[in-house]
Structures are given as structure tokens and as C-alpha cells.
Amino acid sequence: MGDLIKLENFSKIGPFMKLFWQGTAVTVLLSLFTVAIGFILAIVLATMRLSEFRPFAFVGMTKDGKLTDNPTLRAIAKFNPLSFLATAYVEILRSTPVIVQIFIIYYGVFGVISLPKFTFLGFVKFERFFPGIVALGMNSGAYLCEIMRSGIQSIDRGQTEAARSLGLSSFQTLRFIILPQAIKNILPAIANEFVVIIKESAITYTIGVQDIMSAVNSVKSATFTIMEPLLVATAIYFCLCFPTSKLIAYIERRMSRGDRRHND
Amino acid sequence: MATADTMIEVNGLKKHYNRGAIKALDGVDIAITKGEVVVVIGPSGSGKSTFLRCLNLMEEPTEGDINFDGVDITKKKIKNAEGKMVKLDIDKHRQKMGMVFQHFNLFPHMTVLKNMTLAPVELKKMTEAEANEKALKLLDRVGLRDRAEAYPNQLSGGQKQRIAIVRALMMEPEVMLFDEPTSALDPEMVGEVLDVMKELAHSGMTMVVVTHEMGFAREVGTRVVFMDGGRIVEQGTPEEIFGYPSSERLKSFLLKVL
Secondary structure, eight states: OOOHHHHHHHHHHHHGHHHHHHHHHHHHHHHHHHHHHHHHHHHHHHHHHHHOTTTGGGGBOOTTTTTTTTTTOOOHHHHHHHHHHHHHHHHHHHHSSSSHHHHHHIIIHHHSSOOOOOHHHHHHEEHHHHHHHHHHHHHHHHHHHHHHHHHTSSSSSSHHHHHHHHHOOHHHHHIIIIHHHHHHHHHHHHHHHHHHHHGGGGGGGTTTOOSSSHHHHHHHHEEEEEEHHHHHHHHHHHHHHHHHHHHHHHHHHHHHHHHHHHTT | OOOOOOEEEEEEEEEEETTTTTTEEEEEEEEETOOOOEEEOOOTTTSHHHHHHHHHTSSOOOOEEEEEEEEEEEEEEEOTSSSSSSOHHHHHHHHTTTEEOOOOOOOTSSSSSHHHHHHHTTTSOOOOOHHHHHHHHHHTTTGGGGTTOOOGGGGHHHHHHHHHHHHHHOOOOOOEEEEEOOOSSSSSHHHHHHHHHHHHHHHHHHHEEESSSSHHHHOOEEEEEEEEETTTEEEOOOOOIIIIIOSSHHHHHHHHHO
């Protein structure tokens, strides 16, 4: 067997470093696109979840325009299909493993829809990269939706009541009162999700995305070393994630310091 | 009961929670006339806050109707001038009913001035310049003009509540609803808020006030309503209620609070 890690093995990796740098670029691109897709999806999902869309409201109305006493009819009248769909989506995505979701998207969805095969930036294979960001984006959209929903719901009910009592509509209340306060609360959580995605994106090497992990695999089969390329990957992931989370923590501190000053 | 001057008329108002297991309001009838200062008193859990919050539909009543300016606002749809059924716009009615909360509920991310001008400007009731001018006048009236650019968390509780009152006044409401406006205040700040309310009452504003301040009820109220168990048990002038209470429940309540 011999030693697990040999210093001279690192010199074997030398010629393959280009794969690692390209893998790093892919990982960063993958994460940025994933966050963008996830963020937009989350806004749509959160809006659906918190919407007051009641298409069956007429069922619960009596002829003179009042609410009926019948509890079943009231329940139907209250049913919000948009909120139901969004909730179902979020719960399914959160209750299944990412790898299953990625395989379903890659082999299932994009097995039926064929993507154009081309390479961009010289080393990113579109037909593998695209399913990767779709799958990760769909997954992270579910989590980001929950972050946004809890951010909006964490704002004291009294704020809504005060705004509505002044005659502002529910939309105006959301726009002027709730969202400005909620966004400040959830920014750190959204930034944290970005760090999570950088790490989670490693799983896309299973569908052939040439990220950092796929570089590890290539080096492994070319040089018959495993620990050394893994350590290189560890170092790269750490250098991506650690500064990012430190930056987030710094911004978070800055923001809460502002709060304390106001409290004087 | 309703006369030409009736502003709010409530009939058979009920509010149940948990499918009727809890009856917060169990049939309330009252008519409030223009210019009246109705003070609602009662033990906690008597339904007085729920009653007040039903008046502008912060709580949706289970049963009964609330006529405000001749419109039953508990209806989802009403007949318009042409006799067609249209959706009732509760926001329009709320603009005419100011509300002041126990916990102030100022918007923490806005200056005092912005807190006051947001609604009238967004609802196209006045231009920004007009709103600013009106806000500064109102701030003058409550002695807080120099705090116009402050943020809510730079203010004391008493200041916050005075701002909350003038914020509601910005919409030029026909009636002001007060939900225990002094209950969250330090004792030394209660007076400054009550003074503003007193001045408001003397200016002829119609007011419905839920409070534990018996002194205020006696001095400023034109009518005192005693609630218990989700019903109005007794009502009358302050002299009648405090001087000659007739029901046992009111007598024992007054013994505890006076």
C-alpha cells in the first residue's frame, strides 16, 4: 500500500492544473447562474405562496354579498391554487435528494428535449452545463422561496395592520412597508445560500459537467492518485467559500451596527 | 336607533374563533353618532379590542353588520349607484377611519415625516408638497416638529404614539379608533398621549377609544360602554357609569380598577 499521500505525487498533478482552473471557472459560473435562476424562481414561488388569489371565492358568497356559514363552501372559497402549487413544489424539492433531481432533469427532461451540442469559453459543454444549472436552480429556488417567505412573514403583523388601516392596498403594503424591511433581513441568508450552492454544485460532475470534481476524476484516472487531487480540490473549494462567507459576515455586521446606532 | 347623524351602526356583531368554541364577540349592537367620544372599558378578554378591530375590518366578523356612512362594510359585494353588484372596496372605507394601536406600529425604515406622508401621497389624496406642509402643521400641533427627520427608534414611546396619532390624522378621517393607546407606555408618558387625544376630542373628532384609563373615560368620554363576555353589559354617560353602576359585573369591575 505505502503512504496514502506522497509529495512527489503532487508533481504528477502539475500538467493537469489547467483542468483544475477550468473546473474552478465552471464551478463559479455554475453557481452564479444557479443563484440567478433560483432567485427569480423564488420570487415567483414566494409571490404565489403569499398571494390572495381565490378564484372560487364566489362559492362562499350568499346572494346578498355576505360570507356563507357552510364550512365546506368556506374552505372551497378560501382555496388558493397558486399557493397550493408553489407549496407542493417547494415541499417536493426539499424532500428529495439533489442527485435524484439532477438525474431526472438530465436523463428525463433533457433526454426528451435535445439540447444543441456546443462548447463555449473553449471548455464548457453546453449540453451538460445547461441541465446542471436548471436542476440546481430549481432546487435552490425552493430553498430561496422559503427564505423569502419567512423573511416576509417575520415582519410584525402590526406593520401590515397599520398600513392597511391607513387605506393602503395589500400590494402597496407589500411594496412600501413589508418588502423594504424583509429584504434587509434576508440578504445574509440569500448570500449564505450562494456558498451552499458553490459546494453543492460539485454533484453536477455526475452528469458530466467539467467542474472541479470532474478535474479530480480526470487526474485520478490519468495518474492513479486520489488523495492528492482531492486535496487540491479541497483547497480550491475552501478558497472560494471561506472568503465569501467572511465577506457576508462582515456585511451582516455592518448592517446590524446601523440598527444599533438608531436605537440610541 | 339610526338618525341622520349616525356614523357607525353595528347590528348583532359576532366574532367566533375555532368554529365557535371561543366567542370573542357575542352579539354587539351600538350606534355611534358624529362627534361622540365613545370609551369602551371592560376586563381583559371581554372583547373590547376585538369589537374595535371589527369596526374597520382588521378582524372579519363572523356574523352581523357594520354600517359606516350608510354602507354595510361586512359585505363583500354591494350595489353601486346603477344598481349593479360591485366589489366593496374596503381600502376606501379604511381611509376614512383612522386607527391607533397599542404598539404604535410606526414604519421603522422611514422618517417620521415619511411615515405621515406615505399614505396620503400614494393614495393620491394630496401632492407631496401639500402632504409635507400638512404633516409639519400636525407635528407642530403635538409639539414634535423638530422630530420630523427622526427615525421611529430614536423616539420615546410617548413620542411614537403621538406620531402614530397624527399619522392617522393625515388621511383626514371621519372617525378615529384607539386600541389601548397608552397600555404599552411608561407611566410618565401616558399624560402626553392623553393630552393629544383630549385636544382631538375637543376639536369635535368622532372617537372610539378602548382604554384602561378611567380618568380619561370620565373626563373626555361622552359615552362609556362597559363590555364583558363579548357583549355590551351597560352603557351611559360617564356620570351614570361611574356614579350609578347598575349591574353587578360593572360594580365589581369598578371596585377593582378605581
